[in-house]
Amino acid sequence: RGIIYSADGKTLIKVDYKQFKHEHYSILEGVSHIGANAFHGCSSLKSIWVPDSVISEEGCLCEQCKNLEQARISKNIRHPDIAMFNGCVSLKEVILHEGLISIGENMFSGCKSLKSIKIPNSVKILFNETFCNSGIEEIILPNGLETIGNDAFLGCYGLKRLTIPSNVKTIGCWLIQAHDSFEGITCHSPYFRIEDDCLISNDNDKLIACWSKSKEFHLPKSVKIVGSICNDVIETIVVD
Numbered sequence: 404r405g406i407i408y409s410a411d412g413k414t415l416i417k418v419d420y421k422q423f424k425h426e427h428y429s430i431l432e433g434v435s436h437i438g439a440n441a442f443h444g445c446s447s448l449k450s451i452w453v454p455d456s457v458i459s460e461e462g463c464l465c466e467q468c469k470n471l472e473q474a475r476i477s478k479n480i481r482h483p484d485i486a487m488f489n490g491c492v493s494l495k496e497v498i499l500h501e502g503l504i505s506i507g508e509n510m511f512s513g514c515k516s517l518k519s520i521k522i523p524n525s526v527k528i529l530f531n532e533t534f535c536n537s538g539i540e541e542i543i544l545p546n547g548l549e550t551i552g553n554d555a556f557l558g559c560y561g562l563k564r565l566t567i568p569s570n571v572k573t574i575g576c577w578l579i580q581a582h583d584s585f586e587g588i589t590c591h592s593p594y595f596r597i598e599d600d601c602l603i604s605n606d607n608d609k610l611i612a613c614w615s616k617s618k619e620f621h622l623p624k625s626v627k628i629v630g631s632i633c634n635d636v637i638e639t640i641v642v643d
Contacts, residue, residue, distance in 0.1 A: 418442055432456055439463060446470060453477045460484055465491055476500065483507035488514055501525050506533050514538065518561065529555050531575065544568050553577055557633060567592050574611050576631035578602065581614040583636065588612060599623045
């Protein structure tokens with residue numbers, strides 16, 4: 404069906420684009436490894452099923468599959484590699500399973516049709532640009548989450564509110580894109596504080612996010628480091 408497998412049937416090597424014209428594809432049971440860029444740019448693909456026999460993939464699994472709408476990930480993939488669904492603008496539904504430990508860099512970046520997603524409680528790390536420029540409107544971060552990378556929700560203009568769970572210890576810069584409809588961040592982690600519509604690190608007094616609706620924004624006096632201010636409303640920043 405246009406898919407090249409290894410002789411032992413354990414590795415999906417790549418797609419032969421001249422033959423692969425299918426809209427719905429289930430990777431063969433027994434496959435344990437998927438090569439890099441396996442389905443990259445497959446324009447015909449609308450859904451993909453990754454069986455639980457798969458334990459690893461080398462990244463960019465379905466990157467730039469413009470018509471992909473649904474995907475199911477193996478229960479035994481713990482750390483997805485980079486850009487698994489990057490640029491899949493039609494993606495609406497993804498099934499993730501308990502046991503997943505991290506969400507790979509750029510995993511859902513540019514997924515404009517992805518409005519919501521259920522993140523398993525087992526996830527501890529969101530790597531850089533996880534949902535950057537996606538259509539995410541509502542998301543519940545799991546209580547076990549410990550690390551949020553750079554640009555995690557940058558450019559998410561549908562997102563109105565974000566809650567930081569109590570176990571989060573590290574948050575990168577450019578966390579959110581503050582816009583007219585963004586209501587703010589609620590933080591339960593003792594490693595950060597909310598002050599004057601800003602999320603600030605208690606460790607080094609670093610400003611991580613600002614959702615002020617004031618055109619003239621006065622930087623809080625307690626801030627010692629400006630990590631990022633991604634705000635569409637602010638016109639002037641006043642620094643003491």
